[in-house]
């Protein structure tokens with residue numbers, strides 16, 4: 238641990254806890270002695286993601302859609318609202334569901350937190366910055382978002398969620414925080430979810446060409462999931478409102494990433510260039526000065542190590 242902010246919670250509700258990031262959050266909270274209730278409709282998550290902790294004492298799973306009032310009968314002292322389709326493939330397939338998870342879902346999670354007097358953390362995203370005209374992006378940048386483009390169902394739902402969270406804090410005194418997560422990767426991602434790391438790893442392990450969009454010179458900054466989870470829990474424990482960027486500021490081009498995955502898997506796959514999606518951001522890199530200063534948080538897992546762990550997991554779960 239390289240941050241000083243941690244706190245033991247009695248009972249956390251994690252919406253979206255059967256998903257990629259949410260399931261790692263559930264594990265980390267259980268490890269810290271917190272009881273966890275996961276509320277998830279399994280629309281993009283998987284029961285297997287909970288298999289390592291499903292039978293642990295203190296863990297409860299409730300299958301429910303957060304667009305409806307959240308059916309939790311034990312009061313939490315922490316609510317982490319992570320339920321939302323997150324990969325472009327998912328939110329383009331589930332546009333209305335995505336808008337509802339970010340709007341009605343955020344309202345219902347806030348209502349739960351308000352009723353219980355719990356701390357509330359909203360999982361927002363770097364997508365609120367859209368195709369940024371400021372680089373790297375700090376929390377004071379307002380973004381460059383197309384409100385009617387194909388990605389708007391996700392970007393605008395998250396922006397609305399941030400506004401709702403802020404209004405609940407201002408007008409009802411709810412103890413809220415907003416974390417803006419940048420691209421996170423690691424075990425339990427789905428090979429077909431359309432995001433770069435799982436796509437490249439799946440393709441490399443299958444000996445298929447790695448599909449790089451455009452000229453591959455667009456950059457992303459990739460944060461290993463353990464670092465992301467530690468950052469989220471540090472924000473929860475600190476008591477800050479944010480928004481606060483949590484991500485890894487080391488930039489990599491998509492072409493470099495594809496080559497890296499080929500090298501680490503020892504694959505003979507080639508690289509194939511395909512069309513770049515509409516409104517795909519050209520650059521994406523967090524300014525994490527705020528998290529560094531206030532939380533003493535910094536990502537510590539190097540890309541090579543994180544990719545090795547991810548590749549190892551994909552090898553053991555070839556059908557993912």
Ligand SMILES: NC(=O)c1ccc[n+]([C@@H]2O[C@H](COP(=O)([O-])OP(=O)(O)OC[C@H]3O[C@@H](n4cnc5c(N)ncnc54)[C@H](O)[C@@H]3O)[C@@H](O)[C@H]2O)c1
Pocket residue numbers: 252253254255256257258259276277278279280281282283301302303304318319320321322323324327334337338342360361362363417418419420421422
């Ligand atoms: N992974 C990233 O790089 C990243 C980056 C930025 C933000 N985020 C945010 O983190 C959260 C988790 O992302 P992820 O990558 O783990 O995605 P994921 O798709 O793996 O997990 C999302 C989970 O939410 C559940 N869910 C979706 N809609 C729901 C609803 N209406 N009711 C109940 N459950 C619902 C899904 O079944 C799934 O288990 C999302 O809010 C996402 O916007 C993730």
